[in-house]
């Protein structure tokens with residue numbers, strides 16, 4: 513974490529100084545709550561690191577870095593309503609601690625705050641940021657919608673899954689890097705490689721998120737382990753089991769993912785988890801996650817700056833696939 517720490521500390525300082533304060537407090541308090549209970553701050557770190565490839569005055573990119581974290585937290589606030597999740601970062605989700613209306617409205621206001629932050633840059637850069645931001649944000653909504661549609665769709669393919677995670681998760685990581693490149697006036701070919709680096713890293717990141725949701729340690733992950741299984745999410749683990757599983761594993765999936773299943777959550781989680789392992793899908797998931805990580809690294813190699821300058825991004829990417837939270 514040595515290369516990451518300085519970026520994260522300058523961020524936390526900026527977060528404290530620009531705390532979301534206003535009236536009524538009932539609008540702002542849920543925003544501060546979610547931002548204050550943790551989070552890896554990976555997306556703002558990506559913005560600062562991308563900017564730092566070209567320029568040293570990283571504080572210039574801090575408002576945009578903050579914007580991407582505020583936007584990310586808005587998506588989580590709404591995602592937890594959609595996923596019926598009670599726990600995030602080891603604490604109550606916003607709609608559980610306050611109520612659903614609070615999570616909807618404070619979430620909406622966070623999206624607006626993100627726009628406010630990126631449009632504070634000079635027009636030449638602010639307009640460029642809004643354009644790429646809009647493209648990313650609508651794709652994220654498309655991916656999020658697909659994620660929910662897939663809960664009740666039985667014939668999802670792995671290619672459809674990959675497109676869904678590219679949209680719901682990966683384009684935001686790619687955007688975080690892209691905005692750093694825009695603010696630093698980086699060459700456009702580097703902008704392309706940074707975007708592709710982020711996109712492939714994001715796919716790898718989401719596969720690891722799926723793995724942790726089933727196989728992680730609750731205390732570290734900070735979410736309910738097995739939440740995806742309970743919600744009938746079409747994760748990589750599920751789809752690969754469907755593809756390569758034997759008769760007994762396929763029986764487990766059809767029994768427990770039946771919309772009329774009436775047994776206990778624990779029984780479902782345990783049985784499905786075993787099927788993910790015995791089918792070999794869990795092992796495949798690790799391999800595919802690593803393959804997207806490698807693809808990401810090949811794009812990082814295509815960036816024209818001195819390799820020394822890439823160390824922070826390399827160590828962040830490395831941390832992301834080895835992470836247990």
Ligand code: IPE
Nearest residue numbers: 550551552553554601681721
């Ligand atoms: C969670 O993102 C949402 C996904 C796209 C999987 P993170 O795992 O980055 O969440 P925090 O910000 O660190 O809590």
Ligand code: IPE
Nearest residue numbers: 587588591595656680681721
């Ligand atoms: C989150 O995906 C994607 C967005 C918030 C857009 P998940 O639903 O897998 O994220 P977690 O696992 O709740 O953090």
Ligand code: MG
Nearest residue numbers: 591594595659
């Ligand atoms: Mg979700």
Ligand code: MG
Nearest residue numbers: 591592595597
């Ligand atoms: Mg979720």
Ligand code: MG
Nearest residue numbers: 721722725740
């Ligand atoms: Mg998840």
